[in-house]
Amino acid sequence: MSGGADYNVGMAYIDGFLIPVPKKKLAEYKAISRKAGKVWKEHGALEYRENVGDDLEHQGLASFVKAAGAKKGEVVVFSWIVFKSRAHRDKVNKKVMADARIAAMCTPGSAPFDVKRMAYGGFAGLVEV
DSSP: OOGGGGTTTTOEEEEEEEEEEGGGGGHHHHHHHHHHHHHHHHOOOOOEEEEEEESSOOTTOOOOOHHHHTTTTTEEEEEEEEEEEHHHHHHHHHHHHHHHHHHOOOOOOOSSSSSOOOOOEEEEEOOOO
């Protein structure tokens, strides 16, 4: 489903990520994320958050573990970056993708997780309290 731009007049725009990360590579993932977060913030992102799953299985509800496709030995990372608007997101991400520090982190096969299994999307604001 898309077309949420009509929802977020005056509200923040969020890029969200759901990533299965091997437990044995979590420290490496954290180090890379810390560097990437600094780059996003330098280029204007309002917030950069990375969180590891802790309480993910609940009777009668869909599972984040299943949604992420996490396998045995993997943890689920739920992340988001906050921007002023979608236009702001597009401007910031263009700068980030042109930043040599990010390019150095994005060499094929270098990620501490399977990039093809990462879920990503942009989210327009709906409710802000």
